[in-house]
Amino acid sequence: MRITAVEAYPVVEPVMTPYSWRDGLPSSPDEYQITWLRIATDEDLDGYTYIDRGAIAVDLIERCLRPLLMGQDPLKKELLWHLVWELDRIEELPIYVLGAADTALWDITAKAAGLPLHVLLGGCRDAVPAYASTATFATTEEFLEVADQCLEFGFKAIKLHAWGNKRRDADLCQALRAHVGPEIDLMYDGSAGFDPYEALYVGRACEEAGYRWYEEPLREFSISAYRGLCDALDIPVLAAETVDGCHYTAGEFVLAGAADMLRTGVDFRGVTGSLRVAHLADCFQMSAEVHGGGLPNLHLAAALRNNTYYEAMVLSNPIQVEPGIDPHGRIRPPDEPGIGFPVDLNSLRAGISPLRAYPV
Ligand SMILES: [Mg+2]
The missing domain is CATH 3.20.20.120 (Enolase-like C-terminal domain)
Known part of the structure; x- marks a missing residue:
């Protein structure tokens, strides 16, 4: 199996009820900027995850992760986690980006195995x-x-x-x-x-x-x-x-x-x-x-x-x-193969975010 596409989909979600953290930390934003990562393969299995950031995540996916991952075998998470770790030495990735590709690759692996990820x-x-x-x-x-x-x-x-x-x-x-x-x-x-x-x-x-x-x-x-x-x-x-x-x-x-x-x-x-x-x-x-x-x-x-x-x-x-x-x-975690994100690619392309499983 080979990776054929690495795509970033920025979406915006409203914050329904604003909330606070401790004194000194910023409160909730007015809206969430989220980027969905899609990794596609030549065997018709897609892997997904999301990063709780907007433009910075899009930049790192498109400029760094895409050239690193294209053509690779998506089942080789040990290898690919290490390649991202090496990228981190140059790029000093934010920690919320470090493991994003890996999570999507596990989604593909679990789908290929026909098992829920857990x-x-x-x-x-x-x-x-x-x-x-x-x-x-x-x-x-x-x-x-x-x-x-x-x-x-x-x-x-x-x-x-x-x-x-x-x-x-x-x-x-x-x-x-x-x-x-x-x-x-x-x-x-x-x-x-x-x-x-x-x-x-x-x-x-x-x-x-x-x-x-x-x-x-x-x-x-x-x-x-x-x-x-x-x-x-x-x-x-x-x-x-x-x-x-x-x-x-x-x-x-x-x-x-x-x-x-x-x-x-x-x-x-x-x-x-x-x-x-x-x-x-x-x-x-x-x-x-x-x-x-x-x-x-x-x-x-x-x-x-x-x-x-x-x-x-x-x-x-x-x-x-x-x-x-x-x-x-x-x-209970979903029992379908993979992570089980209810992703509809056309909706995602139109900027509609799949459910991330917690209220916003
Ligand atoms: Mg904590």
Whole structure:
């Protein structure tokens, strides 16, 4: 099989309900710029994925990925992931582009095999528990209101993205635990909003409140700061979400004792890079928690034994929940061959985006 076309389709989607992240980070845009990547072959099998960016993704697909991939065998993901890695040395690709071609190639491979991607990847479970991953709401009261809606919907786990203020965030973490009781899994994501001393303060609050994990309190450039945090806290520190260098850098976090769990996920690594991180983590009996929603991540979450949850964004109040999450807070990946994006090429060419599986 040979690759015969590498195409970029930019689409624009409205943001139905604007939302915020922590203080200091930009809020949601007015509209999403998304680029769909199509890789076509001489055997009539197409692979798809999308990148959450517009013009920059189109440029990198057309100027860099197309000449690299044309004529190649699409089943050779190990080779082609490495060729993109070599391209990265020259181009310094944004991490959201690093694994995009790889994900589309896995879509082709799974279609060629006649298997849904999660089965091809190893197949661990048919349904994955999802956690409600919040945007940043205005007040503690609003967070508790949203939490009530999430539990009523059926979620058994909630992750906070809060304000990035150590006292407010620590108080919120404890208020939420008091509100939902001991049985609900809670996680906290700092979105890199703290310095090491603030990170310790919030981490202790999450630890006392029995949170499952403490995620990315610091920018992920200081491995020594993360090691200090891991040494000082008993709660598992989840790190290496946004690092350049994929599994190579994740390995340095493990070696230094700077993470207790690793972030993985196709958005920043492709499927091949995600598997490498997950297997690296498994070598040390660590979990590899899949970052972000969407169908490729859902397949990955279902395929990995050492992943706990699927991340389902809950960005609005009243809550809107992505299609497919059942009343027990679980979600099943599609069982058709490939990733299962409902792509209609003519609609895509007309600028109409297929469903990415989460509300916008
Ligand atoms: Mg995160």
